[in-house]
Amino acid sequence: MAHSPKRKLFLDLVLSLFRLNGLLVAEGDQMAEALGLTSARWKVIGVVALANSGVTVPGIARVLGQSRQAVQRITDVMEKDGLLRYQENPDHKRSVLVCLTDEGQNVYTALRAVQDPWAIENTEDVPVEELEIGLQLVRRLIHKFDR
Amino acid sequence: MAHSPKRKLFLDLVLSLFRLNGLLVAEGDQMAEALGLTSARWKVIGVVALANSGVTVPGIARVLGQSRQAVQRITDVMEKDGLLRYQENPDHKRSVLVCLTDEGQNVYTALRAVQDPWAIENTEDVPVEELEIGLQLVRRLIHKFDR
DNA sequence: GTGTAAATGACAACATGCTGCTTAATGTCT
DNA sequence: AGACATTAAGCAGCATGTTGTCATTTACAC
Numbered sequence: 001m002a003h004s005p006k007r008k009l010f011l012d013l014v015l016s017l018f019r020l021n022g023l024l025v026a027e028g029d030q031m032a033e034a035l036g037l038t039s040a041r042w043k044v045i046g047v048v049a050l051a052n053s054g055v056t057v058p059g060i061a062r063v064l065g066q067s068r069q070a071v072q073r074i075t076d077v078m079e080k081d082g083l084l085r086y087q088e089n090p091d092h093k094r095s096v097l098v099c100l101t102d103e104g105q106n107v108y109t110a111l112r113a114v115q116d117p118w119a120i121e122n123t124e125d126v127p128v129e130e131l132e133i134g135l136q137l138v139r140r141l142i143h144k145f146d147r
Numbered sequence: 148m149a150h151s152p153k154r155k156l157f158l159d160l161v162l163s164l165f166r167l168n169g170l171l172v173a174e175g176d177q178m179a180e181a182l183g184l185t186s187a188r189w190k191v192i193g194v195v196a197l198a199n200s201g202v203t204v205p206g207i208a209r210v211l212g213q214s215r216q217a218v219q220r221i222t223d224v225m226e227k228d229g230l231l232r233y234q235e236n237p238d239h240k241r242s243v244l245v246c247l248t249d250e251g252q253n254v255y256t257a258l259r260a261v262q263d264p265w266a267i268e269n270t271e272d273v274p275v276e277e278l279e280i281g282l283q284l285v286r287r288l289i290h291k292f293d294r
Numbered sequence: 295g296t297g298t299a300a301a302t303g304a305c306a307a308c309a310t311g312c313t314g315c316t317t318a319a320t321g322t323c324t
Numbered sequence: 325a326g327a328c329a330t331t332a333a334g335c336a337g338c339a340t341g342t343t344g345t346c347a348t349t350t351a352c353a354c
Binding site (some may be wrong): 005007013014017019020022024026027046064066117119120126128130131132136142144146 | 153165269279293
Binding site (some may be wrong): 153169172173203206208215216219239241242 | 330331333334335341342
């Protein structure tokens with residue numbers, strides 16, 4: 001395979017990405033645990049919090065690149081737990097808007113207090129250029145596969 | 148957060164990694180589908196094929212960074228399907244060795260015929276340096292989280 | 295307007311992964 | 325040899341994510 005050293009490089013990368021994904025989910029679970037969250041809810045609350053106005057369930061799914069059914073189940077539980085609130089959507093009779101409740105806002109704030117130091121700590125000894133190139137590569141691959 | 152531009156960079160990277168993971172699993176499912184495999188079985192058969200001698204189930208799990216139960220269920224199905232074979236382990240009375248059957252070897256060969264062009268195609272317009280730095284970053288993060 | 299395509303919700307079936315528990319085999323230290 | 329820790333299997337329960345199907349609502353082209 002001398003004419004394509006990239007091949008093995010790429011396959012190594014893919015295998016490593018699978019592994020890193022598992023570790024990141026575990027990290028998310030650990031960080032969110034103290035707040036009564038899980039990694040899946042961590043992802044969802046992040047999307048809802050960043051959208052200052054409400055977002056629909058399929059909208060969250062599109063941002064996360066997941067199925068709307070998977071997101072729906074998470075939001076249903078979080079609504080029951082009082083973190084999210086469904087609000088009438090003037091633009092759509094059936095598709096309600098998902099918003100943070102006050103409690104949800106508090107939890108998100110607490111989450112940030114854990115998440116931000118985590119992010120800073122884990123990039124302390126990583127050069128900015130490496131992060132930038134890595135993100136560029138990941139985005140490039142996402143764009144390649146997301147059709 | 149002016150003193151840590153890395154923070155947002157890193158969080159963006161993590162979110163993108165979640166998404167890329169989902170897309171990669173979908174790619175794996177699509178490639179493996181014609182061979183009657185799934186992405187999970189794709190991962191397992193790859194590990195078994197690379198270990199010319201047999202490997203134990205917990206051994207596969209360690210390579211993939213997954214729980215042994217998750218791997219065990221996959222190997223059980225693949226053994227029933229005739230792709231894998233359990234072989235007595237002289238070093239351990241209970242922990243058998245997992246090997247490829249002839250059919251498993253054929254499937255793996257067919258898999259390579261799909262997987263290698265896929266890898267080459269998806270790196271055509273990506274500079275080698277970007278792949279190398281990306282892999283380095285991913286490995287760095289794995290090492291950071293894998294304790 | 296009307297008809298068709300796309301988006302959404304609701305429900306079900308299934309694959310993949312995790313943890314916790316108990317029991318058995320293996321390795322190590324004294 | 326005996327005690328102890330480690331590693332492994334097997335089983336159960338659960339979280340997360342996927343696909344498929346169907347009915348309803350919305351969007352768009354004609």
